[in-house]
Amino acid sequence: MTDALKIGIAGLGTVGSALFRAITTRHNMLADICGREIVITAVSARSRNRDRGFSLDGVNWYDDPVAMAREADIDVFVELMGGEGDPALAAATAALAAGRHVVTANKAMLARHGVELAKLAESNGVLLNFEAAVAGGIPVIKAMRESLTGNSVQRIYGILNGTCNYILTRMQRDNLGFAECLAEAQRLGYAEADPAFDIEGNDTAHKLSILTSLAFGTQIAADEVYVEGITNISIDDIHAADELGYRIKLLGVALKTGTGIEQRVHPTMVPKGSMIAQVEGVTNAVTIEADILGELMLSGPGAGGDATASAVLGDVADIAKSRPGHQHAPALGRPAAKLEPYQRAQIQSHEGGYFISLKVDDRAGVFASIATKMADNGISLESIVQRARPGGAADGPQTVILVTHATTESKVRSAVGAIKGEGYLSGEPQVIRIERTREG
Amino acid sequence: MTDALKIGIAGLGTVGSALFRAITTRHNMLADICGREIVITAVSARSRNRDRGFSLDGVNWYDDPVAMAREADIDVFVELMGGEGDPALAAATAALAAGRHVVTANKAMLARHGVELAKLAESNGVLLNFEAAVAGGIPVIKAMRESLTGNSVQRIYGILNGTCNYILTRMQRDNLGFAECLAEAQRLGYAEADPAFDIEGNDTAHKLSILTSLAFGTQIAADEVYVEGITNISIDDIHAADELGYRIKLLGVALKTGTGIEQRVHPTMVPKGSMIAQVEGVTNAVTIEADILGELMLSGPGAGGDATASAVLGDVADIAKSRPGHQHAPALGRPAAKLEPYQRAQIQSHEGGYFISLKVDDRAGVFASIATKMADNGISLESIVQRARPGGAADGPQTVILVTHATTESKVRSAVGAIKGEGYLSGEPQVIRIERTREG
Numbered sequence: 102m103t104d105a106l107k108i109g110i111a112g113l114g115t116v117g118s119a120l121f122r123a124i125t126t127r128h129n130m131l132a133d134i135c136g137r138e139i140v141i142t143a144v145s146a147r148s149r150n151r152d153r154g155f156s157l158d159g160v161n162w163y164d165d166p167v168a169m170a171r172e173a174d175i176d177v178f179v180e181l182m183g184g185e186g187d188p189a190l191a192a193a194t195a196a197l198a199a200g201r202h203v204v205t206a207n208k209a210m211l212a213r214h215g216v217e218l219a220k221l222a223e224s225n226g227v228l229l230n231f232e233a234a235v236a237g238g239i240p241v242i243k244a245m246r247e248s249l250t251g252n253s254v255q256r257i258y259g260i261l262n263g264t265c266n267y268i269l270t271r272m273q274r275d276n277l278g279f280a281e282c283l284a285e286a287q288r289l290g291y292a293e294a295d296p297a298f299d300i301e302g303n304d305t306a307h308k309l310s311i312l313t314s315l316a317f318g319t320q321i322a323a324d325e326v327y328v329e330g331i332t333n334i335s336i337d338d339i340h341a342a343d344e345l346g347y348r349i350k351l352l353g354v355a356l357k358t359g360t361g362i363e364q365r366v367h368p369t370m371v372p373k374g375s376m377i378a379q380v381e382g383v384t385n386a387v388t389i390e391a392d393i394l395g396e397l398m399l400s401g402p403g404a405g406g407d408a409t410a411s412a413v414l415g416d417v418a419d420i421a422k423s424r425p426g427h428q429h430a431p432a433l434g435r436p437a438a439k440l441e442p443y444q445r446a447q448i449q450s451h452e453g454g455y456f457i458s459l460k461v462d463d464r465a466g467v468f469a470s471i472a473t474k475m476a477d478n479g480i481s482l483e484s485i486v487q488r489a490r491p492g493g494a495a496d497g498p499q500t501v502i503l504v505t506h507a508t509t510e511s512k513v514r515s516a517v518g519a520i521k522g523e524g525y526l527s528g529e530p531q532v533i534r535i536e537r538t539r540e541g
Numbered sequence: 542m543t544d545a546l547k548i549g550i551a552g553l554g555t556v557g558s559a560l561f562r563a564i565t566t567r568h569n570m571l572a573d574i575c576g577r578e579i580v581i582t583a584v585s586a587r588s589r590n591r592d593r594g595f596s597l598d599g600v601n602w603y604d605d606p607v608a609m610a611r612e613a614d615i616d617v618f619v620e621l622m623g624g625e626g627d628p629a630l631a632a633a634t635a636a637l638a639a640g641r642h643v644v645t646a647n648k649a650m651l652a653r654h655g656v657e658l659a660k661l662a663e664s665n666g667v668l669l670n671f672e673a674a675v676a677g678g679i680p681v682i683k684a685m686r687e688s689l690t691g692n693s694v695q696r697i698y699g700i701l702n703g704t705c706n707y708i709l710t711r712m713q714r715d716n717l718g719f720a721e722c723l724a725e726a727q728r729l730g731y732a733e734a735d736p737a738f739d740i741e742g743n744d745t746a747h748k749l750s751i752l753t754s755l756a757f758g759t760q761i762a763a764d765e766v767y768v769e770g771i772t773n774i775s776i777d778d779i780h781a782a783d784e785l786g787y788r789i790k791l792l793g794v795a796l797k798t799g800t801g802i803e804q805r806v807h808p809t810m811v812p813k814g815s816m817i818a819q820v821e822g823v824t825n826a827v828t829i830e831a832d833i834l835g836e837l838m839l840s841g842p843g844a845g846g847d848a849t850a851s852a853v854l855g856d857v858a859d860i861a862k863s864r865p866g867h868q869h870a871p872a873l874g875r876p877a878a879k880l881e882p883y884q885r886a887q888i889q890s891h892e893g894g895y896f897i898s899l900k901v902d903d904r905a906g907v908f909a910s911i912a913t914k915m916a917d918n919g920i921s922l923e924s925i926v927q928r929a930r931p932g933g934a935a936d937g938p939q940t941v942i943l944v945t946h947a948t949t950e951s952k953v954r955s956a957v958g959a960i961k962g963e964g965y966l967s968g969e970p971q972v973i974r975i976e977r978t979r980e981g
Contacts, residue, residue: 123833127691134690134875232688238834240680240688248672248680250574250858251567252851376840379816393563394678394851397841400816401834411692411834418690422870423863430862435574 103136106421109143109173111166111192112181115406116206116233117146118153120179120413125155135421143173170196177202177420179413185209197221197229204416206233206409212307212323215314216440219432228423229432230416235308236261236385238408239401240415245315245389246434252391254316256356258536261308263383263403264292264299265331265351269368270381273339273348279332291383291404301330302351302366309353313364313443315434316355316389322364322443326353329367338531341458341502342370345484348378352536361444363451368533370456375538388538396539449511454483454535457503457517460528463496467525471501474523478516481506498527504535543576546861549583549613551606551632552621555846556646556673557586558593560619560853565595575861583613610636617642617860619853625649637661637669644856646673646849652747652763655754656880659872668863669872670856675748676701676825678848679841680855685755685829686874692831694756696796698976701748703823703843704732704739705771705791709808710821713779713788719772731823741770742791742806749793753804753883755874756795756829762804762883766793769807778971781898781942782810785924788818792976801884803891808973810896815978828978836979889951894923894975897943897957900968903936907965911941914963918956921946938967944975 108124110117124131124139132138145163163169170178170192178196180203182189189210196203198221205211211218211234222229232242236259245254260266268282283300286292298304310323331351342349347370355364371378376398380386385403390396402408433440461467468487475482488500505513517530548564550557564571564579572578585603603609610618610632618636620643622629629650636643638661645651651658651674662669672682676699685694700706708722723740726732738744750763771791782789787810795804811818816838820826825843830836842848873880901907908927915922928940945953957970 119833123691131691133879134871136871136876239837240684243683243688244680247859247862248683248855249851251563251571251854374819376816376819379814379819391851393559393847393854395842395845395848397679397839399837399839401837405835407833408835411689411831414691414833415688419687422687431574431576436576439573 105138105140106135106177106417107140107142107175108177108179108417109145109169109175110141110179110181111145111169112183113144113146113153114181116409116413117181118155119406119410120181122155123410123414131418131421135418137421139417139421143169143175145169166192167195170201171199175201177204177417179417180205180207181413183207183209185213190214193218194221197225197227200225200227202228202230202420204230204413204420206231206413208234208304208307208311212310212321215311215321215433216437220437222432223437228420228430230419231432232416233409233412235311236387237401237403237405238411239385239387239399239403240412241312241387241399242315244397244399245312246430249389249391249394252393254389254391256354256390257312257316257387258352258354259387260350260377260380260385261305261353261387261403262299262351263385264296265305266380266385267291267383268300269331269334269339269349269351272334272336273343276336278336279334300332302328305351305353305366309355309364309366312353312387313355313362314440317357317362318435318439318441319362319443320440322445325443325445326364326366327448331368333531334368337500338458338533341488341500342456345456345486345502345504346373347371347456347535348373349533350377350380354536358446358450360450361446363446363448365448365451370533370535371538377538449509449514451510451534452507453537454507455505455513456533456535457505457513458531459501459503459520459526460498461501462525462527463499464525468501470523470525471503471520474516474519475503475505477519478512480508480512480516545578545580546575546617546857547580547582547615548617548619548857549585549609549615550581550619550621551585551609552623553584553586553593554621556849556853557621558595559846559850560621562595563850563854571858571861575858577861579857579861583609583615585609606632607635610641611639615641617644617857619857620645620647621853623647623649625653630654633658634661637665637667640665640667642668642670642860644670644853644860646671646853648674648744648747648751652750652761655751655761655873656877660877662872663877668860668870670859671872672856673849673852675751676827677841677843677845678851679825679827679839679843680852681752681827681839682755684837684839685752686870689829689831689834692833694829694831696794696830697752697756697827698792698794699827700790700817700820700825701745701793701827701843702739702791703825704736705745706820706825707731707823708740709771709774709779709789709791712774712776713783716776718776719774740772742768745791745793745806749795749804749806752793752827753795753802754880757797757802758875758879758881759802759883760880762885765883765885766804766806767888771808773971774808777940778898778973781928782896785896785926785942785944786813787811787896787975788813789973790817790820794976798886798890800890801886803886803888805888805891810973810975811978817978889949889954891950891974892947893977894947895945895953896973896975897945897953898971899941899943899960899966900938901941902965902967903939904965908941910963910965911943911960914956914959915943915945917959918952920948920952920956
């Protein structure tokens with residue numbers, strides 16, 4: 102049997118602890134499968150003495166993860182500290198430079214520094230694996246990087262943030278407001294005390310930027326993602342969507358257009374009967390449309406200590422199964438030097454259907470004005486619905502909902518701007534893009 | 542750059558031709574990604590001169606695939622002839638024995654001879670890859686073999702035959718009979734001229750037996766699968782399922798029980814709201830329940846030349862990316878010598894809910910008799926529905942539908958046997974197992 106694979110884990114929170122337990126309790130099973138033992142020889146975490154339910158006896162302790170990455174007797178550095186900058190970045194860099202493989206779940210670090218880390222891994226002949234960084238336990242990185250080799254991807258989209266999907270699902274299922282569902286998600290541990298990063302779409306944008314690179318062979322461009330969060334989705338929007346046959350999901354979408362690559366994160370209308378509409382609660386899902394394979398969908402747990410640890414363990418096992426010095430698996434699917442510059446397709450040129458909800462004063466001619474403004478901008482309507490006032494009130498603003506046929510973002514913005522200029526709206530218009538999906 | 546990877550393709554039907562085109566037209570892209578060229582140096586097929594839309598100039602032609610496997614200047618033998626025995630088996634065996642990697646889409650051959658082929662691959666230090674053998678383009682083999690390393694699988698189930706799913710979907714959606722839908726599937730090329738292998742469940746059983754081995758680390762036991770096909774599913778069954786909130790799918794299911802491993806292929810009731818119920822037409826889907834990861838679902842095209850070729854190409858690319866002589870990736874997820882004997886859990890001890898449809902003569906006391914027989918066998922009922930006679934007829938047999946709470950196969954068989962003995966049934970009872978699934 103080959104020598105044991107020695108790993109060092111930096112970060113012993115939920116994921117790190119789950120990984121520690123999995124590797125130690127399944128030692129023999131892993132050795133049988135991988136043809137060599139996997140042994141944890143070093144760890145680094147914030148507190149040495151916290152009770153994690155397992156013993157660190159016999160494992161070298163490092164207060165400084167960067168020192169561990171550089172000096173410890175390890176073959177693989179597992180980075181589970183998180184955060185886009187140091188110490189995670191410094192540690193990962195030190196490990197790769199010292200010729201150690203790196204496994205990480207750190208999407209923020211990869212979104213910012215993924216290409217340079219990939220280059221460093223290549224030039225040192227080691228692997229950079231990060232299955233857990235996108236969609237938790239779902240093996241989407243492996244599918245993109247390995248299974249789809251040779252395919253050209255046309256579009257990739259998914260539900261990449263469990264917090265947002267939990268909130269939207271709960272609102273829809275139980276007729277609750279956004280704030281109430283967010284508070285509940287926080288109580289259940291599905292949302293952070295400061296939830297902004299999740300609910301404003303930035304977490305999804307980080308993950309999407311990594312998928313975009315793998316899908317299209319381009320450099321990671323996390324700052325070039327168009328991002329809208331779910332904070333202004335109301336229960337009224339969800340009801341209106343339901344009546345029209347849609348569910349609202351926070352999707353990350355990347356696709357090739359005539360002018361470049363669109364990367365968008367925003368609340369999205371998807372048909373109720375589509376597979377992606379069935380993905381509820383904290384579950385994640387990714388759909389990939391590729392020219393040889395066709396359409397592939399993966400769904401599963403997008404977060405949680407165990408599910409994420411499972412993905413990390415798969416990455417570690419892949420290294421254990423390969424033999425040192427003989428890997429050729431570029432981190433981002435092709436050699437970093439072969440990644441194309443990312444060419445952004447502007448959101449203004451996005452094409453698709455739109456859901457537009459307008460609160461209007463009940464004046465003669467308002468309907469005609471709205472219809473005219475849409476027509477003036479060359480937008481054709483699939484449906485237009487005037488909703489009764491809440492509680493059957495005799496006056497006050499009414500809601501008018503438009504669903505457009507495929508058009509462009511710039512036309513919609515122009516039409517909505519013109520409607521706003523007429524002075525009969527109360528409140529901001531709600532505009533939600535409709536994503537074309539395969540019917541379930 | 543490393544030397545080119547030389548491959549030989551045996552079988553130039555739909556899949557082989559799609560693979561040939563993909564490798565030749567994407568030569569540069571593949572070389573960039575894999576760090577070496579992939580070159581087709583040899584082919585073997587039934588007819589040398591058939592017009593396939595591409596030229597075989599410069600490629601060595603072999604009439605005999607076994608000779609090609611043994612003698613051609615190739616690193617990888619791609620077996621796309623099909624059939625469980627020779628020449629596919631002789632050729633794959635010859636290739637492995639000669640130290641060539643083998644990639645195959647041949648589920649029948651693997652179901653029968655997978656363990657011996659895996660042993661031969663190991664002892665010769667080469668790879669045996671077969672992503673395309675199960676669920677076409679869906680990367681379920683890679684997910685099981687690599688991503689889930691370290692997990693214990695509790696259950697795996699899926700829609701593994703596109704022909705059956707097409708027929709059941711069409712019956713349900715368009716209110717058509719089985720024979721009509723089968724004829725249509727044949728017209729559309731979704732079903733073979735002799736469809737028995739598909740519709741009687743044997744194709745699903747082959748694929749399931751391979752998944753079972755990967756899931757539970759056991760030897761492949763294709764003859765130990767309990768199999769029922771879809772030929773006796775009527776439109777009445779589909780209507781009744783719909784009324785009760787179910788869809789009927791042909792599932793392959795493998796799970797661990799107290800007495801061993803159940804492998805079953807049969808028409809199955811799944812709740813309408815479940816993800817698997819949304820999988821329609823020729824699409825396949827697999828759900829894996831694993832102890833660390835949780836529940837993972839993959840869905841996509843289960844057949845078709847391009848989708849299957851995509852999976853074969855992924856397997857070839859994996860070999861191209863690795864370096865000769867340094868792979869350690871046992872074909873069945875662990876070394877063949879470590880595979881446990883398969884221990885069959887008998888279908889009689891299967892536990893679950895049941896849908897039972899009985900055509901009964903309208904006699905006093907029939908309802909009471911049915912309820913008594915169920916109670917006598919310790920079966921509790923979730924619902925019992927008596928359906929009106931077709932067309933409102935005043936007499937003739939009536940249909941009584943029972944849905945049981947979780948019980949065992951042996952109790953159900955005993956109860957149904959007792960009911961048959963009473964003499965008031967017209968026609969055979971229809972018994973369909975209900976599979977527990979996660980709600981969508």
